[in-house]
Amino acid sequence: MTLLAFDWAFIIEKLILIVIIVLTTLLITLYTTFGERKVAAILQDRPGPNRAGPFGLLQPLADGLKLIMKEEIIPDASSRWLFIIGPGLAMTASLMTCAVIPWSTDLHLFGRTIALQVADVNIGILYIFAVVSMGVYGIMIGGWASNNKFSLMSALRAASQAISYEIAMGLALIALLMTTGTLSLKTIVEDQTAGHWWNIVYQPLGFVIFFICAMAECNRTPFDLPEAENELNFGYHQEYSSMKLGFYLFAEYVNMIMSSAIMASMYFGGYDLPFFDESTVAPNIAAMIGLGTLLIKIVLFVFLFMWIRWTIPRFRYDQLMNLGWKKMIPLALFNMLLTGALILSKL
Amino acid sequence: MQALTNKSIAVNRSPMTFWERMYLINIIKGMMITFSHMFKKQPTVRYPEQKREFSPVFRGLHVLNRDEEGRENCTACGLCAVACPAEAITMEAAERLEGEEHLYKEEKYAAKYEINMLRCIFCGLCEEACPKDAIYLSETFAPANYTRKGFIYDKNDLLIPNTLTDANALAKAKGVEA
Numbered sequence: 232m233t234l235l236a237f238d239w240a241f242i243i244e245k246l247i248l249i250v251i252i253v254l255t256t257l258l259i260t261l262y263t264t265f266g267e268r269k270v271a272a273i274l275q276d277r278p279g280p281n282r283a284g285p286f287g288l289l290q291p292l293a294d295g296l297k298l299i300m301k302e303e304i305i306p307d308a309s310s311r312w313l314f315i316i317g318p319g320l321a322m323t324a325s326l327m328t329c330a331v332i333p334w335s336t337d338l339h340l341f342g343r344t345i346a347l348q349v350a351d352v353n354i355g356i357l358y359i360f361a362v363v364s365m366g367v368y369g370i371m372i373g374g375w376a377s378n379n380k381f382s383l384m385s386a387l388r389a390a391s392q393a394i395s396y397e398i399a400m401g402l403a404l405i406a407l408l409m410t411t412g413t414l415s416l417k418t419i420v421e422d423q424t425a426g427h428w429w430n431i432v433y434q435p436l437g438f439v440i441f442f443i444c445a446m447a448e449c450n451r452t453p454f455d456l457p458e459a460e461n462e463l464n465f466g467y468h469q470e471y472s473s474m475k476l477g478f479y480l481f482a483e484y485v486n487m488i489m490s491s492a493i494m495a496s497m498y499f500g501g502y503d504l505p506f507f508d509e510s511t512v513a514p515n516i517a518a519m520i521g522l523g524t525l526l527i528k529i530v531l532f533v534f535l536f537m538w539i540r541w542t543i544p545r546f547r548y549d550q551l552m553n554l555g556w557k558k559m560i561p562l563a564l565f566n567m568l569l570t571g572a573l574i575l576s577k578l
Numbered sequence: 579m580q581a582l583t584n585k586s587i588a589v590n591r592s593p594m595t596f597w598e599r600m601y602l603i604n605i606i607k608g609m610m611i612t613f614s615h616m617f618k619k620q621p622t623v624r625y626p627e628q629k630r631e632f633s634p635v636f637r638g639l640h641v642l643n644r645d646e647e648g649r650e651n652c653t654a655c656g657l658c659a660v661a662c663p664a665e666a667i668t669m670e671a672a673e674r675l676e677g678e679e680h681l682y683k684e685e686k687y688a689a690k691y692e693i694n695m696l697r698c699i700f701c702g703l704c705e706e707a708c709p710k711d712a713i714y715l716s717e718t719f720a721p722a723n724y725t726r727k728g729f730i731y732d733k734n735d736l737l738i739p740n741t742l743t744d745a746n747a748l749a750k751a752k753g754v755e756a
Binding site (some may be wrong): 273274275276277281395399439538539541542 | 602605609611612613615617618619620621622624722
């Protein structure tokens, strides 16, 4: 299967993998919106959506259909092309993250070894950081192109918030990288599987910082200042309608799933099922078990996100900045120093 | 000041301790509270399938009553219309003709009897004013409608079904309304 110096089977395999991952991510996202509403309802002693289909399971389809059927409005005063690019960019940036997430161990099919990871690049974490920062552009461009003061304010907030918290996030990660000694997500996960402790044991403080920053990066409550309805009407997607609005809302949930997957991979052993020796079962079954484990971990994290959202009220803007710059960054620096000192003392 | 109930709690204004300023512990406490709500009984009444019972004194839609022979009780005296504080009732009287004795109880009857359910305040004064036991407030309420006109209920809507001509009429009417 080599033609023109390409291994075509490899390319086809990766293409199929990409399509499957993107489609599954979108499907899961669809149901995350449903989950959000259900979790919110249950935490507030309500039944939640329960009319469309059994247990309301068809509700996300109805929501999606409604979004698609809505009239598409592009304001006259907006910068037309940027207005259209904005949601696409936000969505692309959030979906691109899934390229380096190791979903499970290798599958063995048709005499090939198929890695359940689109690209095992040795700078996986740097790549994630690069892509996550790109997500700000989608919000920024959308908010600016709307030519609406509220959207602009919201976009500025989103950008400053994302930049502020990315620093602490990066510093928390540096401490993790000092213990793992690699940037490849696959290697990080593998290091945690084979009879070793998960990284959360070595980096509890780092995880807390990373988790809080991830919440801020995803614009989730209590850090949802860009969407503070009572201050900014609707936030950066105020002028958007139809599926463009849907893309923005979707991108937020994709971000949430992706950051859950990253946190699970980096701190909670990724596809590693604890107290279970994968080598005792066939490799394909082990891969499926690993995939299921990772998905369960993702769901738990997503639930945690939602649980926090429906518990804590929103921060004020100065509180947000105080927390980011005066608490998170010094704490992350301290964590880094502590990790460094511990590693040095062990040498 | 003496407290009226033992429910009030004095606000603690002492400066926050280190752990309180950490905020994380209090967040976890709050999250435990929301988590405990997952297991609470939902007070929701799932409406179309499940209905709350009305109180025994509930005053709902009006019915025009019949006597035991299936004849209309109403004589169009107009006392209900006079008693109505919302002026929701209008009627036109007519004289009972020969051969209509099985339809109307007395010589005079209401040819037209309308209640505007948008005006009606369901006070039940018409029920009290009626000397002929002709009007009663039932246990159902007016369903939603698309037009204001749809809320003006005429005699066909108000008359209680005649159980002598159709034994199941009452059950049917209840089934539709219930």
